[in-house]
Amino acid sequence: MTVTHYLAGVVYLAVVLGSLGFGAVCLRRRLMPAWSGAPVRLVEVVLTVSMLVGAAQLLGSVGAFTQLGILLAALATGTAAWFLTRDAARATSSSTAVQAPPAPAARRWAAPLALAVAAVAVLHWSGGVQDSLEHGIYRQDSAWYHLPVAAGFFQTGDTWSLQFTDPMALTTWFYPMNSELLHGVGMLTFGNDFASPFLNVVWMVLSLLAAWCVGRPFGRGALALASIAVVLDSDMMQVQAGNAPSDTAGVFFVLASVAILLNADAAARRGGTPIPAGPIFLAALAAGLAIGTKITLLVPVAVLAAGAVFLARSGSRAGAGALWLGGMLATGGYWYLRNLAHAGNPLPWIDVGPLPSPDQVGLYPRPAHSVADYATDFPVWVHQFAPMLARTLGDLWPLVLLGAVAGLLLALRRGPALQRVLALAGIAAAIAYVFIPISASGPIGRPSGFESNLRYLAPAFAIALSLMALQLGARREREALLAVAVTAVFAVNVLTSATWEAGQILGGLVLAAALVGLPIVLARLRQVGSPARRLAAVSLLCLAPILIVGYASQRDYLRDRYLPSLAPPVDNPGFRASPAWRLMQGWARHVRDARIGIVGPPAAFGQYVFTGSDLSNRVFYLGAPGPHGTYRPIHDCQAWRRSIDSRGVRYVIVTPASPIGPGPLPQESLWMRGSAAREILRAGPAAIYRVEGRLDPGACASAHLPPVIRVPGGGFAVPSTGPGMPPRPRGLGGSR
Secondary structure: OOHHHHHHHHHHHHHHHHHHHHHHHHHHHHHOOOOOOHHHHHHHHHHHHHHHHHHHHHHHHOOOOOHHHHHHHHHHHHHHHHHHOOOHHHHOOHHHHOOOOOOOOOOOOHHHHHHHHHHHHHHHHHHHHHHHHHHOOOOHHHHHHHHHHHHHHHHHOOOOOOOOOOOOOOOHHHOOOHHHHHHHHHHHHHOOOOOHHHHHHHHHHHHHHHHHHHHHHHOOHHHHHHHHHHHHOOHHHHOOOOOOOOHHHHHHHHHHHHHHHHHHHHHHHHHOOOOOHHHHHHHHHHHHHHHOOOHHHHHHHHHHHHHHHHHOOHHHHHHHHHHHHHHHHHHHOHHHHHHHHHHOOOOOOOOOOOOOOOOOOOOOOOOOOOHHHHOOOHHHHHHHHHHHHHHHHOOOHHHHHHHHHHHHHHHHHHOOHHHHHHHHHHHHHHHHHHHOOOOOOOOOOOOOHHHHHHHHHHHHHHHHHHHHHHHHOOOHHHHHHHHHHHHHHHHHHHHHOOOOOHHHHHHHHHHHHHHHHHHHHHHHHHHOOOOHHHHHHHHHHHHHHHHHHHHHHHHHHHHHOOOHHHOOOOOOOOHHHOHHHHHHHHHHOOOOOOEEEEEOHHHHHOHHHHHOOOOOOEEEEOOEEOHHHOEEOOOOHHHHHHHHHHOOOOEEEEOOOOOOOOOOEEHHHHHOOOOOEEEEEEEOOEEEEEEOOOOOHHHHHHOOOOOOEEOOOOOEEEOOOOOOOOOOOOOOOOOO
16 A cells, blocks of 8 residues: 555544544533533543444445545534534533532542553553554454454445354344444545554553543542553453454443443532433443444443433433433444344344244354353362463452452442442343353363453453442542552553563554553643644644554555464464465465355354455355345255355355364365366365356256265265365465
8 A cells, every 4th residue: 555545544534533523522512511621532432433333324224334425424423513512602601510520639649550551551452453463363253253244344335234254153243333333434444454453452542541530530530440451451351452352342332331420420419410411311322332332231231221210310210211212222223223124133142032033053163151051060160260260360360350349249338329330230241241151162061262251241340340449449548559459460460461572562652652642642731721733733743653653564564464474373273273274365365356255164264364455355155044134054056056156256265164084075165066166276175266157056966976974063074085085285276
């Protein structure tokens, strides 16, 4: 990508976010005219993201999720917000001034502590960002459905249609996709996925901002920030740095809703008034963004919303309920409405009374088991869960767990009404996690999925540790001691992490300066009343070197993205860890503007590598659609060939259904024989075919296919001896 294209992307992003941010400022002044400081910035972030997500969803519903569509929508939204709130200054009066959240003076060490913790956290997270910039994004969930879905939005401009990424019972195509939608915006910005490795670290920094706002009305912003950083910078969440899972975004949206409510409640209690409609609606928008990002957040958000409505005065509960429902539907209802339209069920994973659900094959990456299944299995807790907790939460994980439990119990016992509601939401999130069907997935007695899926508990930890900071730090003589303890746990986790690399420190400092240092400097200049021209000059002076580093990073990233020789170890080894997969991955780097059909779990889990560096390849799993969003494997040669013919497939990638021994040939490879398809690459049991004409489904009967055997995990294969032996492996035979 040339410098011109890069700068055009930077300008485009600045215009889009600047327009929406301007509109957010206008709306915030109307809704919360008396607020100031960090909570104001948090509210404006929530409004900006809400408007961006809403505009993208509306455009995508009519196939207009395009670069021009987003630009025009942002300009129109910002202009409309200004027009509707031109007289916002008149709304500020002495009657509203009492609604400003309190901001007690913090300890002298509070601001330096918060700044140091935030900077170290970004420095630590930068390692994952730099890893992805060096070789591409590899983690399984990112390459399996997060980024393929985002690329589908980018390529088609359509957010309403389902994107079938595999035929498994998990039905990932029904997941809420706010995070993937924002990855799609990044792809529209630069025409590639250069922005994607940065998105999660931005959510992490915003989560720390929300944590500060949680403690600010009580003078404990730094303590709350450090407490939540213990979880956000643990290996449980830090592994998402540079990757595309949506858990960090979900944590931010939940914390943002909590912080807005706590600030509004503190202001209302100080003034003896009910919480105004503005903060309620803003908290609901953040809660809607949460459930539009992760289905695992439905339970805690429901408890939070119900509790907040219950706490409203008896005569205003209906109005508060309407605000909550409207706000959550505005930012989180889209994907559930889409599910209802396609499957007849907003939650297709659950059989709800007469509502239908997809008729899927019981295929999972791991056997499904919940933590509840091991409730009384003491050996598993001691020999497996405990070591996994140490690897994810750090060696001091018992202290983290103890602090979380203490926060929840103390808030329930002696906290103000809203903190009790928050405690109930945290407890509900923890209970829901225990019963998630894949929270301890893996063969019975070997819950290997517990370690990676502990992230589902992160929102509960965030709420619980926030309450711990508010409760245990209530007395000033204890606040400093608690801050020392929390910072010590954070420091131990950071220092013992295995992800540090000396060569990444300089890049990490640049990222920390951009995400922590620059916002702090600008906020300080605004606080002392610096003129707008000075703010602009400082911004340009600081951004110039950052933009230069950004261009160099993008150039190197697009050159080395998914280069097989740079591929790191994958998180779930199997066929994708073999030289055969790397051979196929290298083939994909040379393909452009092609429609590529894939089949087999390895191809599904790693499908994103086939999209190409410019994301021009349309990749889709070859399966059989059915009613109510069903998508199943194709088990018939004629249906297989008809599917390829009808979809205009140029290349077909066949990977083995499961690791079933040396030399098995997938059934789909046999279906490609005797047709207008030429094998251009053989990689062990996998192969790539170029389709050079109509495959002729009618010729299947005369193909004399050998007997097949069903293999674990679904799919078919034939024995490696006798008729149907695969040809000798050969190198790349043409890339287009």
